Amino acid sequence: MAKETKIRILDAAEVLFAEQGYAQTSMRNITARADVNLASVNYHFGSKKNLIQHVLKRYFDVLMPQIDSVIAELPAQRGAIGVETVLLSLVPPMMTLSELRPNGTERFVQLLGRGYTETQGHLRRFIMTGYGATVVRLMDAIHCCLPDIADDELFWRTHFAMGSFVFSMASSQALTEIAEADFDQQVSIKDVILHMVPFMANGIAGSR
Amino acid sequence: MAKETKIRILDAAEVLFAEQGYAQTSMRNITARADVNLASVNYHFGSKKNLIQHVLKRYFDVLMPQIDSVIAELPAQRGAIGVETVLLSLVPPMMTLSELRPNGTERFVQLLGRGYTETQGHLRRFIMTGYGATVVRLMDAIHCCLPDIADDELFWRTHFAMGSFVFSMASSQALTEIAEADFDQQVSIKDVILHMVPFMANGIAGSR
DNA sequence: GTCTATAGATCGATAGAC
DNA sequence: GTCTATCGATCTATAGAC
Numbered sequence: 001m002a003k004e005t006k007i008r009i010l011d012a013a014e015v016l017f018a019e020q021g022y023a024q025t026s027m028r029n030i031t032a033r034a035d036v037n038l039a040s041v042n043y044h045f046g047s048k049k050n051l052i053q054h055v056l057k058r059y060f061d062v063l064m065p066q067i068d069s070v071i072a073e074l075p076a077q078r079g080a081i082g083v084e085t086v087l088l089s090l091v092p093p094m095m096t097l098s099e100l101r102p103n104g105t106e107r108f109v110q111l112l113g114r115g116y117t118e119t120q121g122h123l124r125r126f127i128m129t130g131y132g133a134t135v136v137r138l139m140d141a142i143h144c145c146l147p148d149i150a151d152d153e154l155f156w157r158t159h160f161a162m163g164s165f166v167f168s169m170a171s172s173q174a175l176t177e178i179a180e181a182d183f184d185q186q187v188s189i190k191d192v193i194l195h196m197v198p199f200m201a202n203g204i205a206g207s208r
Numbered sequence: 209m210a211k212e213t214k215i216r217i218l219d220a221a222e223v224l225f226a227e228q229g230y231a232q233t234s235m236r237n238i239t240a241r242a243d244v245n246l247a248s249v250n251y252h253f254g255s256k257k258n259l260i261q262h263v264l265k266r267y268f269d270v271l272m273p274q275i276d277s278v279i280a281e282l283p284a285q286r287g288a289i290g291v292e293t294v295l296l297s298l299v300p301p302m303m304t305l306s307e308l309r310p311n312g313t314e315r316f317v318q319l320l321g322r323g324y325t326e327t328q329g330h331l332r333r334f335i336m337t338g339y340g341a342t343v344v345r346l347m348d349a350i351h352c353c354l355p356d357i358a359d360d361e362l363f364w365r366t367h368f369a370m371g372s373f374v375f376s377m378a379s380s381q382a383l384t385e386i387a388e389a390d391f392d393q394q395v396s397i398k399d400v401i402l403h404m405v406p407f408m409a410n411g412i413a414g415s416r
Numbered sequence: 417g418t419c420t421a422t423a424g425a426t427c428g429a430t431a432g433a434c
Numbered sequence: 435g436t437c438t439a440t441c442g443a444t445c446t447a448t449a450g451a452c
Contacts, residue, residue, distance in 0.1 A: 005417080021326060023231040026445065037419055042447060044417095117325055117378045118229060124382060152391040156403045159383055160372040164411070167371030170325045174332060175367055183360040195364045199411040203372070206406060207415030213435080234427065245437055250429060252435090 006044045008034040011101065014055045018110035022052055022118050053126060056115065059097060059108045060127070064134045066093035071141050083145045084201035086138075091193055098189070106172060106189045113170030146205060154204075161200040168192060214252050216242040219309070222263045226318040230260055230326050261334060264323065267305060267316045268335070272342045274301035279349050291353045292409035294346075299401055306397070314380060314397045321378030354413060362412075369408040376400060 003011075012034035016025040027048060031038045045051040070089040075081055097104035115123035128135065143154055168175060169192075176187040211219075220242035224233040235256055239246045253259040278297040283289055305312035323331035336343065351362055376383060377400075384395040 020328070021231070023229070024326075027447090028445080037417095038446095039419070039448080040417080048446070113325060113375075116375070117321060118232075120228075121382055152387065152393060153403075155387065155391065156400075157407055160376055160404055160407045163372040163375030163379075164368040165371070167321075167324070167375040168368055171367075171371075174329055179360065179363065183363065185360060192364075195361075196368055198414060199365055199368045202413075202415050203407040203411035205410075205415075207410050207413075235429085236427080245435095246428095247430075247438085248436070256428065 005034075005036050005040050008036055009041055009044060009051070010055055010058060013051055014058075014101075014107055014111065017052065017055060017114060018107045021114050052115075052119070056111060056123070056126065057130075059100070059104070059111070060131055062100060063093055063097060063108070064131045066096065067134055067138060069093075071137050074141060081145060082201065083142055083204050084197060086141050086145060087197045087201055090138075091190075091197070094193065095190065103189070105193075106169060109166060109169035110172070113166040116166060117170075142204065149206070157204045157206075161204055164200060164203075165196060168196065213242075213244050213248050216244055217249055217252060217259070218263055218266060221259055222266075222309075222315055222319065225260065225263060225322060226315040229322050260323075260327075264319055264331070264334065265338075267308070267312070267319070268339055270308060271301055271305060271316070272339045274304065275346060276342055277301075279345050282349060289353060290409065291350055291412050292405060294349050294353060295405045295409055298346075299398075299405070302401065303398060311397070313401075314377060317374060317377035318380070321374040324374060325378075350412065357414070365412045365414075369412055372408060372411075373404060376404065 009030060013025070013030045016029055016033060020029075027041050028038060030051075031041060041048070041051060045054060067090060070093060071086075074086065074089060094105050094108075097108050098106075101107070112123075139154075139158065142158060143149075143151075146154065149157075172189070172192065175192070179185050179187045217238060221233070221238045224237055224241060228237075235249050236246060238259075239249060249256070249259060253262060275298060278301060279294075282294065282297060302313050302316075305316050306314075309315070320331075323334075347362075347366065350366065351357075351359075354362065357365075380397070380400065383400070387393050387395045
């Protein structure tokens with residue numbers, strides 16, 4: 001036999017969810033692409049909603065422990081480093097997702113963007129209950145770089161930064177097509193991220 | 209008779225589209241909320257797809273001419289002003305959308321966010337064919353403030369900025385709820401926009 | 417575990433009476 | 435222009451044979 005049915009379903013589902021969104025992807029789309037029987041999704045995952053969570057969990061379970069590691073290894077004197085350093089430390093963990101599966105990094109962020117706008121709060125709850133501690137540690141690391149900025153102000157800025165990131169990936173296909181057509185550039189996901197880090201760092205730190 | 213059927217449909221549709229997304233909103237949802245007959249949507253608009261475009265068009269037709277005006281009134285010596293000035297000049301036009309309909313500003317940006325992630329390129333084409341000249345004028349105004357930044361770099365930064373904006377509005381309900389719960393702040397759409405302008409300006413201009 | 421067959425619901429769109 | 439009634443196509447989920 002080829003791959004396990006369960007894996008085939010997850011692999012097919014994540015591509016379709018990332019490309020078309022959750023609502024627009026039917027179980028028939030998924031099982032056809034995975035070349036498995038329609039009923040097998042409900043046998044293995046119980047429901048479509050549960051399948052969506054499993055697709056995300058595969059990525060979070062790899063990413064979040066890595067983020068914990070890189071944050072723990074940041075200099076103890078946080079005042080000495082900038083936000084850009086913290087954000088840059090997240091890049092290698094993000095890039096390892098592409099070793100999991102082809103275009104893993106891109107797909108993961110697309111799924112994140114879809115989840116935030118489509119599942120009306122479910123994703124946020126899923127992240128905070130399962131990986132909330134990592135999120136808090138990351139926010140603390142950013143805050144330590146910028147002790148002068150008020151809590152609520154930093155809250156807004158980090159969410160704006162996340163917006164840049166998630167939106168850019170959600171529409172990354174359009175963006176890279178334009179970049180290639182108008183500027184004759186071949187654009188990889190890493191290029192996009194490395195363009196984005198200074199943008200986010202400048203926005204979060206604020207220069208004036 | 210109360211309001212025209214056509215208007216009632218548009219009013220109901222824009223609320224539901226903004227809150228739940230296009231795919232998740234059925235014609236039955238819309239006609240029930242508008243308190244009109246199911247068949248009247250197809251009579252007046254031909255199809256659901258056409259209805260979506262009409263909902264957006266009502267906002268664009270008011271917003272875009274105003275943006276043309278404020279850009280035309282910017283100082284001729286563009287080198288003398290900053291990006292923040294250009295972005296701030298967009299705020300009054302955006303705010304007038306709330307005079308059109310309750311929460312118009314917020315709804316419009318939510319529709320924009322939904323359109324970008326859900327309609328896979330259709331929205332972009334709709335904007336560029338109908339209002340492309342205004343978009344180009346706006347991009348030029350930003351570029352004049354930052355003559356030292358290369359075309360392609362500015363392309364990335366403006367798209368990141370748009371991402372912050374659109375995503376923040378798409379998830380604005382969650383964001384304002386958190387802000388109110390964690391920081392005990394009452395947050396209006398104008399507060400969000402005014403927090404966002406410096407963030408975007410710092411990100412686009414780049415400080416280092 | 418895998419399959420067929422189908423229940424049960426909902427969808428967009430339209431025909432045709434008024 | 436507005437309504438009822440319905441078509442035909444989808445969808446998720448499940449029952450039950452193998």
